[in-house]
Amino acid sequence: MALDRITLTTFRNHAETWLEGASRFNLLIGENGAGKTNVLEALSLFAPGRGLRRAALPDMAGTQGSGAFAVSALLAFPDNSDPVRLGTAMDPARAGRRIVQVNAAQASAVTLAEWLAISWLTPAMDRLFMESAGERRRYMDRLAVALWPSHVRHASRYQAALRERNRLLTLDAEPEDRWLDAVEAQLAEAGANLVQGRARLVDRLRERLEALPDQPFARPALSHVPGGPLHAEALAEALARNRGRDRAAGRTLIGPHRDELDVSMAGKAIPAALCSTGEQKAMLIAITLAHAELAAGDRPSLLLLDEVAAHLDPLRRAALFDRLRERGAQVWLTGTELAPFADITGEAAVWRVKSGAIERI
Amino acid sequence: MSSQEIDTLSSALARLPGLGPRSARRAVLWLVKRRETALVQLLEALDSVREKLVECPSCGNVDTQTPCSICADPRRESRQLCVVEDVADLWALDRARLFAGRYHVLGGHLSALEGIRPEDLSIASLIDRVAAGGIDEVVLAMNATLEGQTTAHYIAERLEGYPIRITQLAHGLPVGGELDYLDEGTLAQALRARRPVG
DSSP states (O other): OOEEEEEEEEETTEEEEEEOSOOSEEEEEOOTTSSHHHHHHHHHTTSSSSTTTTOOHHHHBOSSSSSOOEEEEEEOOTTOOOOEEEEEEEOTTSTTOEEEEETTEEEOHHHHHHHOEEEEEOGGGTTTTTSOHHHHHHHHHHHHHHHOTTHHHHHHHHHHHHHHHHHHHTOSSOOOHHHHHHHHHHHHHHHHHHHHHHHHHHHHHHHHHHTSOSSSSOOEEEEEEOSSOSSHHHHHHHHHHTHHHHHHHTSOOSSGGGOEEEEEETTTTEEGGGSOHHHHHHHHHHHHHHHHHHHHTTSOEEEEESSOSTTOOHHHHHHHHHHHHHSOOEEEEEESOSGGGHHHHTTEEEEEEETTEEEEO | OOOHHHHHHHHHHHTSTTOHHHHHHHHHHHHHHTTTTHHHHHHHHHHHHHHHOEEOTTTOOEESSSSOHHHHOTTSEEEEEEEESSHHHHHHHHHTTOOOEEEEEOSSOOBTTTTBOGGGTTHHHHHHHHHTSOOOEEEEOOOSSHHHHHHHHHHHHHTTTSSSEEEEOOOSOOTTOOGGGSOHHHHHHHHHTOOOOO
């Protein structure tokens, strides 16, 4: 089901890796540095974008090969219609350029998203609730872009307009008001689109999360706290009103760049940052799953969960596996030991990963 | 290897938009081989451009006559003025004779980060042209970029109060575009800019 017959050719530490007989649950077990996450990263390239490490393409090419890499897989459908062969590779002649093939025909990376949806959670995201608000804004934007691709344009236009306004506010010679009016009009339009996208994202996630029980898996309660008015006109007015204050501060003090994503543990009403490591992990997983469902729609979907079992106790691990069973997604999990996955090993395809080689067990 | 003369020419050509050192060397070699034919023609063409081309004092277009052939053309609609960022934009619009009026070239766009201020653009001369009267409509044909739209907004404010109609190029559905393939930002823009039919 979903992806099978997967090949990795000179991809990071995998010289030539072949995975066949993938199942609903797929476990990659191995020591640190064996190349488990590299397999997940390779799979994440079947979505548009830069993959789960956001790495540059030349970094993904194996050291022993020609400096290029290739990844391919067969996408099967539940209705047994003809499977589709997906492939992606780095063009060795033009490093940094990705080639995508669907059934051996050249395609753009964006078309991959028409075939399947991929979501992932990696240990790099574990500190999300402890980080600065900026990290959480980037997180919201990344999730929003997966649902509405044009969100990325609003975000970059807003950033550019914000830099313009901040520059105008710090000029030695005070610029004429009309120039500020013009920049603020652009800032307010992009800002309203940006903040409304985030608000819509958090609303959709909240709808899904509220339907879940508080126990045994910590349930996150999300709220989006906007850093300024939600509508373009009100935002433009507020910006105009605040010019004096912003000039004194040397930067813009209101707007979506001051948004915050508040997360607390439902039931106990404790801010996520004060929860235990395991509770934080459980809440991240819940958000990831809720978002994956939203993003997948009716496409086949893949969940890549790197080292998720580590911080969870047996009760919560069991709850996680139950929740994964309820869903249609194909799941790929990594771990250093098999024991934490005892509940699902019966129904899973298990591979042992060792120095870039893979063995089915 | 190559002589000083060839290096100097290569390095000058390399700075042309879209060329770069490799293409420049190739162009120089090509010219050297055709020293008596193509090179002579190129020299003459460059020389005549240097001698004859001037910026139109009225609209900012580049031409061999003053005022430029567009400003001087009596068949042009003098009551309509189309404002563009650069001469290239003017040429793009005029190549297909899409616009029957006259033009005004700003010479760039506002950008606080690049240090381009209103007084660095030919906005004052635009206001003068409008203030002189005889113009009914000013079409703002700026790029749909942040800087272009900021500039359009700024000029619209500067022109407030004059008895003219200020219009702007439409943004939205591209010709031949399918709704299914458009992102929602473009769709929203097209919806906002909808107009009555018939």
